[in-house]
Amino acid sequence: MPRGTSYKPRRRGAYTHGQAAAASLFLLPNLALVGLFLLVPLVLAFVISTQKLGSLGSPQYIGIDNFITLFRDTIFWETVWNTAVFTIFTVPVGMVIGLGVALLLNSVLPGRTLYRSIIFLPLVISGVATGVLGSWMFDQYNGFFNKFLHAIGITGPAWQSDGKWAMISLILVTLWQRVGFDMLIYLAGLQGISPDLLEAAKIDGSSAWQRLRHVTVPLLGPSTFFLLIMNIIYSFQVFDTVWALTRGGPDFSTTTVVTYAYREAFDDHGPQQLGYGAAVGVFIYLITLAITVIQWRFSRTRDEAG
Amino acid sequence: MAILTPAYTPGARNVRRRARGRFFGLRLSLAIVITLVMVFPLYWMIMTAVSPRADLYQSGLHLWPSHWTWDNFTLPIKQFPVWQWFRNSAVITIAVTVITVIANLLAGYAFAKLRFRGRNALFLLLLSTMMIPVQAIMVPQFRLSIDLGLFGNLWAVILPESATVFGIFLARQFFLAVPDELIEAARSDGAGQLRIFVSIVLPLCKPLIAVLTLLTMLSEWNSFAWPLVVLFGNDQLFTLPIGMVTDLQGQYTSNYGALMAMNLLMIAPMVILFVAFQRFFVQGLARSGLK
Numbered sequence: 001m002p003r004g005t006s007y008k009p010r011r012r013g014a015y016t017h018g019q020a021a022a023a024s025l026f027l028l029p030n031l032a033l034v035g036l037f038l039l040v041p042l043v044l045a046f047v048i049s050t051q052k053l054g055s056l057g058s059p060q061y062i063g064i065d066n067f068i069t070l071f072r073d074t075i076f077w078e079t080v081w082n083t084a085v086f087t088i089f090t091v092p093v094g095m096v097i098g099l100g101v102a103l104l105l106n107s108v109l110p111g112r113t114l115y116r117s118i119i120f121l122p123l124v125i126s127g128v129a130t131g132v133l134g135s136w137m138f139d140q141y142n143g144f145f146n147k148f149l150h151a152i153g154i155t156g157p158a159w160q161s162d163g164k165w166a167m168i169s170l171i172l173v174t175l176w177q178r179v180g181f182d183m184l185i186y187l188a189g190l191q192g193i194s195p196d197l198l199e200a201a202k203i204d205g206s207s208a209w210q211r212l213r214h215v216t217v218p219l220l221g222p223s224t225f226f227l228l229i230m231n232i233i234y235s236f237q238v239f240d241t242v243w244a245l246t247r248g249g250p251d252f253s254t255t256t257v258v259t260y261a262y263r264e265a266f267d268d269h270g271p272q273q274l275g276y277g278a279a280v281g282v283f284i285y286l287i288t289l290a291i292t293v294i295q296w297r298f299s300r301t302r303d304e305a306g
Numbered sequence: 307m308a309i310l311t312p313a314y315t316p317g318a319r320n321v322r323r324r325a326r327g328r329f330f331g332l333r334l335s336l337a338i339v340i341t342l343v344m345v346f347p348l349y350w351m352i353m354t355a356v357s358p359r360a361d362l363y364q365s366g367l368h369l370w371p372s373h374w375t376w377d378n379f380t381l382p383i384k385q386f387p388v389w390q391w392f393r394n395s396a397v398i399t400i401a402v403t404v405i406t407v408i409a410n411l412l413a414g415y416a417f418a419k420l421r422f423r424g425r426n427a428l429f430l431l432l433l434s435t436m437m438i439p440v441q442a443i444m445v446p447q448f449r450l451s452i453d454l455g456l457f458g459n460l461w462a463v464i465l466p467e468s469a470t471v472f473g474i475f476l477a478r479q480f481f482l483a484v485p486d487e488l489i490e491a492a493r494s495d496g497a498g499q500l501r502i503f504v505s506i507v508l509p510l511c512k513p514l515i516a517v518l519t520l521l522t523m524l525s526e527w528n529s530f531a532w533p534l535v536v537l538f539g540n541d542q543l544f545t546l547p548i549g550m551v552t553d554l555q556g557q558y559t560s561n562y563g564a565l566m567a568m569n570l571l572m573i574a575p576m577v578i579l580f581v582a583f584q585r586f587f588v589q590g591l592a593r594s595g596l597k
Contacts, residue, residue: 019420022499026416027428029409030474037447037469038435044446101340109334115341117584122344124580124587126528128547129573132555133351136562144350147367176347181591188592237439240530244551258441258531265445266535278445285442292437 045285048278059275066279075252076280079260082167086256087235089171090178095227097175098182099220103212105183106190116187120180127177131244134173138245163253166246170254174241178234182227189223190216229295233288257284355379355567362562378567382554388568390542391549398463398533398545399526405468407518411511414477415503419489432471440531451536460543462536467529473518476593480514481507517590520583527576546572 049066051059070076101119105112122130137144138159146156157165193216201211217224239258242248248255248263255263261284265277354362355378357371382388416422417429440447447466456462484507492502508515530547537543541553550568558564580587 019499020422023416023420023422023425026412026420026499026503029405030413030432030471033405033409033465033469034432034435034471037450037466038438038443041443041446041450042435042438044449045443048445048449104333104337104340107333109337112337115337118341119344120588121348121577121580123591124524124576125573126530126547126576128528128530128550129569132550132565132569133347135555136354136566137347137350139562142362142560142562144367151367176344179344184588184592233437237441239441240528240547243530243534244547244555258439261441262444262531262535266448266538274445274448281442281445284439288437288439288442289434292434 042285045278045281048275049282051275051278053275053278054272062275066276069276070279070283075255076257076260078252079255079257082252082254083236083256085167086171086174086238087232090174090235091228091231093171094175094178094231095182095224097179098227099186099217101179101183102186102190103216106187116183119183122177123180123184125177127238127240128244130173130177131241131246134169134241134245138169138173160246161250163250166250166254170242170245173245174235174238177241178231182231185223185227186220189220193219225298229291233291236287236291237284257287351566351569354563355570357563359561359563362560378561378563379571381561382558382564382568385557386549386553387542387544388546388549388571391544391546392571394460394543395527395545395547398460398467398529399523401460401464402467402526403519403522405464406470406473406522407515409468410471410473410518411477411508411515412503413471414474415481415507417474418478418481419484419486419507420499432474436471440535444532444535447532448535457536458540458543463529463533463545466532466536467526473522476518476590477514479593480511484510513586513589516583516586517593520579520586521590523579524576524587 048059050061050063052062052065053059105116105119109115138146140146140156140159140161143159145159149156159165159169197219198211198215201215206214236256237258238256239262242254242256242259243262246254248259252260257280261277261280264273264280353369353371356374356376358373358375358377361368361372413432417425451457451462451466456465488506489502492506497506528547529545530551533545533548534551537545537548538552541549544552546568550565550572554565554568
């Protein structure tokens with residue numbers, strides 16, 4: 001903590017007391033909102049996950065039955081698999097493209113500010129709008145992609161009725177939306193690298209590839225780590241794009257875990273399987289928590305090392 | 307952090323001339339191709355939105371509308387309460403932004419400049435709520451909204467969505483850079499904490515307020531999962547994304563012109579904000595997680 005610690009010890013008693021009173025007032029609005037709408041529901045999520053609960057009628061305690069059902073639920077494991085596939089293909093691929101684009105647009109080019117802005121633009125467009133747009137571009141009858149493929153003599157795939165292709169369309173749409181973020185963070189990282197360092201490596205006779213591999217990429221480590229965590233969490237929690245693009249279909253082939261939680265609790269049966277939906281929610285929370293803990297551990301090690 | 311506006315240093319001219327030499331043509335064409343690929347879907351959306359419906363089902367690839375039409379806008383606006391959805395989106399966005407920004411600024415200041423017992427523990431507790439996904443808590447939140455009597459009006463979206471800690475961290479970092487001497491001086495003149503905060507500290511933090519406001523507006527205008535759960539079944543309360551997914555996608559299953567027109571309406575406010583305040587968006591998103 002850089003500056004804040006230099007308060008005057010002589011005033012300690014009255015001063016800290018006054019500050020504590022002020023602090024509680026300053027914190028009250030945020031704590032009240034977070035307590036009521038995040039922490040209380042989080043605790044209740046664990047409680048409800050042990051209940052059989054529909055929107056009507058009273059809850060019935062069933063212990064860990066929801067979780068037993070969950071672990072025997074083959075559709076649930078399919079959604080876990082889908083989430084893994086989606087994450088594996090969106091996160092590293094997006095980061096590599098983002099790094100490439102950042103390197104390209106960090107070099108001197110006429111109009112690079114404009115290119116950056118345009119690549120960044122999908123980031124302010126909602127997941128729903130992106131999904132709806134994707135559903136049109138990938139429409140298997142009249143969409144752009146299949147018309148384009150047809151024009152060059154290829155029969156386009158069944159983006160809607162074939163689960164595998166539906167997943168590919170979801171991944172492509174997501175990459176379009178997210179690559180600007182990867183670019184942005186890498187551009188910020190690149191600007192923190194001293195040109196002298198690269199110049200020195202050049203004078204030492206290293207090739208452009210060697211400089212990228214041994215100077216630039218290692219120095220971008222913090223950006224990479226940050227992007228990795230943010231992107232994994234984002235991919236793990238993706239919902240709006242999925243819902244607008246495929247509704248999780250065909251069948252469950254693009255249903256991710258969070259989409260499954262929504263489908264089970266609210267959509268497929270109306271608000272009936274609330275207890276089961278809450279159990280999926282608890283699973284999601286535990287995974288998110290694990291990712292966050294990993295992030296903390298690693299950033300602490302990094303801070304101590306640096 | 308001037309990411310989108312390159313800064314030219316005195317030596318940059320030479321560097322530029324030298325850098326231009328290597329693969330300049332290749333790099334430039336690559337940059338242009340990537341940009342075109344990225345912008346093409348947006349072009350396709352606009353093109354579809356102003357094309358007559360028959361154009362969509364033509365065989366072959368047509369990159370230009372046969373003639374220009376507004377039908378794709380007027381049809382859904384006639385059939386659904388689209389302007390009501392627009393208004394709901396705006397009301398929710400503005401309300402959430404006001405509440406969130408004020409709450410986060412106050413809390414960020416407390417963590418940066420006020421001393422109290424349990425400060426670090428509380429900070430960690432709030433930090434831990436940052437990544438809770440809606441889907442993990444939507445069932446209890448849904449029950450809670452009913453119990454609190456929020457269900458069936460826009461507060462059911464506004465209050466839970468205002469419960470966010472994201473801005474606290476940005477605010478805290480910004481306030482840490484405000485000199486303690488300034489606050490000390492105001493204190494010895496007898497000003498209270500709130501007065502110091504409002505009349506001394508906040509005026510120094512306009513960029514912070516701009517970033518927080520814009521990022522909150524962006525995320526709220528685009529918010530989807532929780533509104534979908536809690537606004538379900540009453541289309542007078544829908545926001546634009548909910549109306550799009552629940553009503554429009556159901557009605558216009560193959561009339562993509564109408565969907566693209568409404569998509570344009572939905573993204574327009576944020577695109578305009580982005581063009582107008584790009585610098586703040588970029589700064590905010592770049593800093594949002596970096597230390």
